[in-house]
Amino acid sequence: MSNTKYIGQSVKRVEDKRFITGKGRYTDDIKLVGMTYAAFVRSPYAHAKVLSIESAEALEMPGVVAIFTGDDIKASGIGGVPTGWVINFRNGDTMKEPPHPLLIATSSTAKHIGDPVAVVIAETYAQAVDAAEAVVVDWEDLPAVTDAFKATQDGATLVHDSAPGNLAFDWELGNPISEVDAAIEASAHVTTLDFINQRMVPNAIEPRSYIGHYDEATDKYTLYTSTQNPHLIRLLMCAFVLGIPEHKVRVLGPDVGGGFGSKIFHYTEEALVTWASQKIKRPIKWTETRSEAFMLDAHGRDHVSKAEMGFDAEGNVTALRIKTYANLGAYLSTFGPVVPTFLHGTLLQGLYTTPKIHIELYGVFTHTVAVDAYRGAGRPEATYLLERLMDLAALEMGKDPVELRKRNFIPAFDGVEQPGYQTQVALQYDSGNYHGVLERAVEMLDYGNFRKEQKEAAQNGKLLGVGFSTYIEACGIAPSAVVGALGARAGLYESAQVRVQPTGKVSVFSGSHSHGQGHETTFAQIVADKFGIPMEDVDIVHGDSDAVAFGMGTYGSRSLAVGGSAIVKSIDKVLEKGAKIAAHKLECAADDLEFAEGKWTVKGTDQSISFGDVALTAYIPHVYPEGLEPGMDFSSFYDPANFTYPFGCHIAVVEVDKETGKVRLRRFIAVDDVGNVINPMIVDGQIHGGLAQGIGQALLEGAIYDENGQLTNGSYMDYAMPRADDLPMFEVDRQITPCPHNPLGVKGAGEAGCIGSTPAVVNAVIDALWSGGYQVKDIAMPLTGERVWRAMQNN
Amino acid sequence: MTQITVKVNGKVHSHEVEPRTLLAHYLREQLSLTGTHIGCDTSSCGSCTIHMDGMAVKSCSILAVQADGCEITTIEGLATDGQLHPVQAGFKECHGLQCGFCTTGMIMTAVDLLNQNPDPTESDIRHGLEGNFCRCTGYHNIVRSVQWAAEAMKKEIMVE
Ligand code: FES
Ligand code: FES
Numbered sequence: 028m029s030n031t032k033y034i035g036q037s038v039k040r041v042e043d044k045r046f047i048t049g050k051g052r053y054t055d056d057i058k059l060v061g062m063t064y065a066a067f068v069r070s071p072y073a074h075a076k077v078l079s080i081e082s083a084e085a086l087e088m089p090g091v092v093a094i095f096t097g098d099d100i101k102a103s104g105i106g107g108v109p110t111g112w113v114i115n116f117r118n119g120d121t122m123k124e125p126p127h128p129l130l131i132a133t134s135s136t137a138k139h140i141g142d143p144v145a146v147v148i149a150e151t152y153a154q155a156v157d158a159a160e161a162v163v164v165d166w167e168d169l170p171a172v173t174d175a176f177k178a179t180q181d182g183a184t185l186v187h188d189s190a191p192g193n194l195a196f197d198w199e200l201g202n203p204i205s206e207v208d209a210a211i212e213a214s215a216h217v218t219t220l221d222f223i224n225q226r227m228v229p230n231a232i233e234p235r236s237y238i239g240h241y242d243e244a245t246d247k248y249t250l251y252t253s254t255q256n257p258h259l260i261r262l263l264m265c266a267f268v269l270g271i272p273e274h275k276v277r278v279l280g281p282d283v284g285g286g287f288g289s290k291i292f293h294y295t296e297e298a299l300v301t302w303a304s305q306k307i308k309r310p311i312k313w314t315e316t317r318s319e320a321f322m323l324d325a326h327g328r329d330h331v332s333k334a335e336m337g338f339d340a341e342g343n344v345t346a347l348r349i350k351t352y353a354n355l356g357a358y359l360s361t362f363g364p365v366v367p368t369f370l371h372g373t374l375l376q377g378l379y380t381t382p383k384i385h386i387e388l389y390g391v392f393t394h395t396v397a398v399d400a401y402r403g404a405g406r407p408e409a410t411y412l413l414e415r416l417m418d419l420a421a422l423e424m425g426k427d428p429v430e431l432r433k434r435n436f437i438p439a440f441d442g443v444e445q446p447g448y449q450t451q452v453a454l455q456y457d458s459g460n461y462h463g464v465l466e467r468a469v470e471m472l473d474y475g476n477f478r479k480e481q482k483e484a485a486q487n488g489k490l491l492g493v494g495f496s497t498y499i500e501a502c503g504i505a506p507s508a509v510v511g512a513l514g515a516r517a518g519l520y521e522s523a524q525v526r527v528q529p530t531g532k533v534s535v536f537s538g539s540h541s542h543g544q545g546h547e548t549t550f551a552q553i554v555a556d557k558f559g560i561p562m563e564d565v566d567i568v569h570g571d572s573d574a575v576a577f578g579m580g581t582y583g584s585r586s587l588a589v590g591g592s593a594i595v596k597s598i599d600k601v602l603e604k605g606a607k608i609a610a611h612k613l614e615c616a617a618d619d620l621e622f623a624e625g626k627w628t629v630k631g632t633d634q635s636i637s638f639g640d641v642a643l644t645a646y647i648p649h650v651y652p653e654g655l656e657p658g659m660d661f662s663s664f665y666d667p668a669n670f671t672y673p674f675g676c677h678i679a680v681v682e683v684d685k686e687t688g689k690v691r692l693r694r695f696i697a698v699d700d701v702g703n704v705i706n707p708m709i710v711d712g713q714i715h716g717g718l719a720q721g722i723g724q725a726l727l728e729g730a731i732y733d734e735n736g737q738l739t740n741g742s743y744m745d746y747a748m749p750r751a752d753d754l755p756m757f758e759v760d761r762q763i764t765p766c767p768h769n770p771l772g773v774k775g776a777g778e779a780g781c782i783g784s785t786p787a788v789v790n791a792v793i794d795a796l797w798s799g800g801y802q803v804k805d806i807a808m809p810l811t812g813e814r815v816w817r818a819m820q821n822n
Numbered sequence: 823m824t825q826i827t828v829k830v831n832g833k834v835h836s837h838e839v840e841p842r843t844l845l846a847h848y849l850r851e852q853l854s855l856t857g858t859h860i861g862c863d864t865s866s867c868g869s870c871t872i873h874m875d876g877m878a879v880k881s882c883s884i885l886a887v888q889a890d891g892c893e894i895t896t897i898e899g900l901a902t903d904g905q906l907h908p909v910q911a912g913f914k915e916c917h918g919l920q921c922g923f924c925t926t927g928m929i930m931t932a933v934d935l936l937n938q939n940p941d942p943t944e945s946d947i948r949h950g951l952e953g954n955f956c957r958c959t960g961y962h963n964i965v966r967s968v969q970w971a972a973e974a975m976k977k978e979i980m981v982e
C-alpha cells in the first residue's frame with residue numbers, strides 16, 4: 028500500500044449527515060407522480076383451502092383502481108418465486124421445490140399465516156386497506172403442522188402433496204457414520220444435548236417497502252426495493268418469475284433500514300407490484316406494516332437437534348455426532364436450503380481438532396413462513412451446538428472450560444508459512460490463532476478473580492456465572508466453482524467499476540449494497556489511500572442496477588472481502604494504465620516509475636506527475652502513448668479463492684436471581700479476529716450490533732406459533748427485542764490475523780457478534796446454576812425468568 | 823375532513839385532513855417531512871418520535887387533528903442555521919447510527935431527555951431511550967453519543 032492516511036483509521040462516516048438530518052431516502056419516502064398504493068388480502072389461517080374469492084363489491088369502493096387475485100396470476104401464467112440453491116436427497120432424488128405462487132388461486136391452499144390471495148390497488152393506502160377488508164374469501168380451514176420434528180412423523184399433515192414426509196431434502200456431511208459411531212462408543216465421556224435453536228424474527232426497523240413503476244413511453248420497469256442485493260432481485264424476478272427482459276428493468280435499492288438477512292431474498296410482493304404496475308400503467312407502492320413484517324419476512328434459525336460430543340479420559344474430543352431437523356417453512360426461500368446445510372454443517376469442526384464428525388440433517392416443510400438466512404445464517408446454529416457442548420462437558424467432567432478448549436484447539440497457522448487447516452467437514456480454514464483470542468478475553472475477564480468472586484457469591488446465596496464461546500465462521504461467500512458444486516444456482520463473486528473523472532475525482536460503482544454497514548466510508552477510505560487523494564474526491568455508488576454493472580449484494584459478511592477486493596482489482600488496473608500515461612509524459616519507461624502520495628515519480632529523481640494530471644491526460648489525450656485507449660474507467664469481477672474465516676472468543680458474566688430466575692447480564696467481553704481492519708469504529712459498531720442480536724436470542728426473543736399455526740407474538744408488544752436498558756456496555760477488543768487470500772487481508776465483521784454471543788450467555792446461566800448446586804443441562808432459549816426459575820425447581 | 827393549523831419547524835401550515843389521519847402520516851405525506859419514520863403499528867418502536875410543544879411524543883400515536891394549534895419540531899427542524907444540534911453531532915461523532923432508520927426518532931427522544939436531565943447517568947440514558955428500538959447498534963454507541971452530547975451542551979452553556 029502506497030500510504031495509509033485513511034486505512035486503519037476510525038474515519039467518521041460520510042453517510043451520517045443525511046441520516047441525522049432526516050434526509051435519508053428510504054423506499055417509503057419516495058413518491059412518484061400518479062402513484063397508487065397496494066394492500067393485500069391474506070390468509071388468516073396457517074393452512075386453508077381457498078373455496079372462492081369475491082371482489083366485485085370491493086372494486087366499487089372509493090379510490091379502488093384494480094384488484095388482482097390468485098386466479099388472475101394463474102391465468103397470466105406467471106411462475107412462482109424460486110429458490111437459489113438446490114440440495115438433493117442423499118439417495119440422489121432431486122430436492123422438492125414446490126411452487127411458491129405470488130397469490131393463492133381458488134381451490135389451492137394457503138400454507139402459512141398471511142399467505143396472500145389478492146392485492147387491492149387504490150389511490151390512497153387507507154382506501155386500499157378499506158377495500159381489502161371488503162374482499163370476501165371463503166376458506167376451508169385445514170390442520171397445520173409447525174414443528175420441524177413433528178412434521179416428519181407418520182401421519183403428519185402434508186404441506187405439499189409433492190413432498191412426502193414434509194421433506195424438501197435430507198443431507199449428511201463428514202466422516203462415515205460407522206467411524207463416528209465407533210469413536211463415540213469408545214469415548215470415556217459423552218456429553219449429550221437435545222435442544223431447540225428457536226425461531227427468530229429478523230426485525231429490521233425499516234419494514235420492507237417496494238414501488239413498482241412501469242413506464243409506457245419507454246417500455247421500461249423500475250422497481251424501488253428495500254433490498255440487500257438489487258441485481259440478484261432483478262435476475263430472479265426477470266428470469267424466473269415474470270419473464271421480462273432484464274435490460275428493460277432497473278432495480279434500485281435506495282437507503283435501506285437494516286436487513287440482517289431478511290432483505291436478501293426475493294419476495295412475492297416485489298414481483299407483484301412490478302407486474303401489476305404494467306397492468307394499470309401507474310406506479311404502485313406497498314410498504315408492509317410491522318404485523319406483516321412479523322408474519323412474512325423470512326425468519327431465522329429454528330432447528331431441533333440432538334448433539335453428542337465424545338471425549339477421551341484426558342479431555343480430548345474424540346467425535347461429534349449431530350442429528351438436526353431444520354424448519355424451512357412452507358416455501359423454499361432464496362437461500363433457504365443452503366443455510367442449514369453448507370452454512371451450518373461445514374462449521375462443525377469449530378476451533379477444535381475433532382477427528383470424527385458427522386451430521387445428518389432433514390430440511391422440513393411446515394405451515395410457517397419461510398426460514399432463511401438471519402444474521403450469521405447457519406453458523407450461529409453450529410456455534411451454539413459446539414459451544415454449549417464444550418461448556419457443559421467441562422461442567423460434567425469437572426474440568427475448566429478454558430483449559431478444555433485450549434487442549435482441543437487447532438494450533439495457530441497463518442495460511443502462508445503454515446498451510447490452511449483442512450476440516451473433516453469440507454472447508455479449509457485460511458488462517459487462525461485461536462489461543463490468542465481466548466487468552467486475551469480471559470485476561471479482560473480477570474478469570475482467577477472471577478472464580479473467587481463466584482465462590483463467595485455462592486456462599487452468600489447468589490448465583491454468578493461465566494460462559495465462554497469460541498467461534499469460527501465462514502464469510503465472504505465464496506468461490507463460484509465451489510458454491511456451484513454445492514448447489515448454488517448463481518456464482519458468488521462481486522463486481523466493481525472505478526471511474527476516474529477527467530479532473531481526477533473518482534466514482535466507484537459497487538455491486539455490494541450498504542444498509543447500515545458504511546460502505547460509502549470504508550470503500551472510499553481504500554480508494555483514497557490507494558490513489559493518494561482526499562476522501563472527499565471519492566464517491567461510492569451502489570444500489571442501482573442501471574449504474575452498476577452487476578452485483579451479488581451484501582450478506583454473509585462479504586462486502587469488504589469480496590466487494591472490496593473487486594474495487595482493489597479495478598484500482599490496480601487504473602494504476603497500471605496511469606503508469607503508462609505517466610511514463611509517456613515523463614519520457615521514461617513505466618518500470619522506472621513509482622506511485623506514492625498521489626503521484627508517479629521517476630525513481631531517484633524529483634520528476635513527477637500527479638494523479639490528476641494523468642487523469643486529465645487520459646481524457647484529453649493530445650500527448651498520449653501510441654496504441655493506448657483514452658479514458659480511465661475499469662470494471663472488475665472478483666471471484667474469491669476461498670471463504671474467509673473470522674473467529675473470536677466471547678465471554679458473558681451473568682447474575683441469576685434465585686427467587687425469580689431473572690438473568691442480569693453483568694458483563695460481555697468480545698475479542699474478535701476479523702483480519703485486517705479498514706475502519707475500527709465501523710467494525711466495533713458491527714460487533715456491537717451483532718452482540719445485541721445474539722444476546723437477544725439467548726435471553727429475550729423467539730417466534731411462537733401455536734399448534735394451529737397462528738403466530739402468537741407477532742408484534743413489538745409481544746415479541747421481546749433488546750431495548751437500551753436490557754444491555755450493558757460491551758467490552759470489545761480484537762486480534763488481527765490477516766486473510767492470506769484476498770488483497771485487503773480482510774475477513775468480514777458483520778455477523779461475528781451474533782455468532783459467538785448466544786452460547787456464551789446461555790453457558791453463563793448454566794454455570795451460575797451449577798455454582799448454586801442446580802445441575803441443569805439445558806434451558807430452552809430464550810432464557811426468561813420463568814424458564815430459568817422452572818429449571819431450578821425441576822432440578 | 824377537518825381543518826387543522828399547525829406550526830411545524832417554525833412554519834405555519836393549514837390543511838384539511840381525514841379525522842383518522844395519524845400525525846406521522848400527515849407529516850410524511852402532506853408535508854413531505856420524511857425524516858419522521860414509521861417502524862411499527864403498536865407505538866412501540868419510537869422511529870416516529872417528534873417534539874410537540876417541546877415534548878418528545880410518538881407521532882404515530884397521535885391524530886393529526888390532535889395537533890391542531892400545536893407547535894411541532896421534526897428532525898428536519900432540529901438543526902438551526904445549518905448548525906447541527908449537539909445530539910445530532912454526537913451521533914456522528916460516536917457512530918451512534920448504522921442504517922439510520924431509528925436514528926431520527928432516537929435523536930428526538932435524546933434531545934428531550936437531555937432537556938429534562940442535562941446530566942444523565944448511563945442508566946438514566948438507557949431508561950430514557952427504552953421506548954426506541956435500534957436493531958443495528960446494540961445501543962452501545964447510542965449511549966456514548968448521548969453522553970457526548972450532554973458534555974457538549976454543558977460546554978455550550980458555560981461558553982454562553
Ligand atoms: S412508528 Fe411510532 S412507535 Fe413505531
Ligand atoms: S441504526 Fe439501524 S435501527 Fe438503529
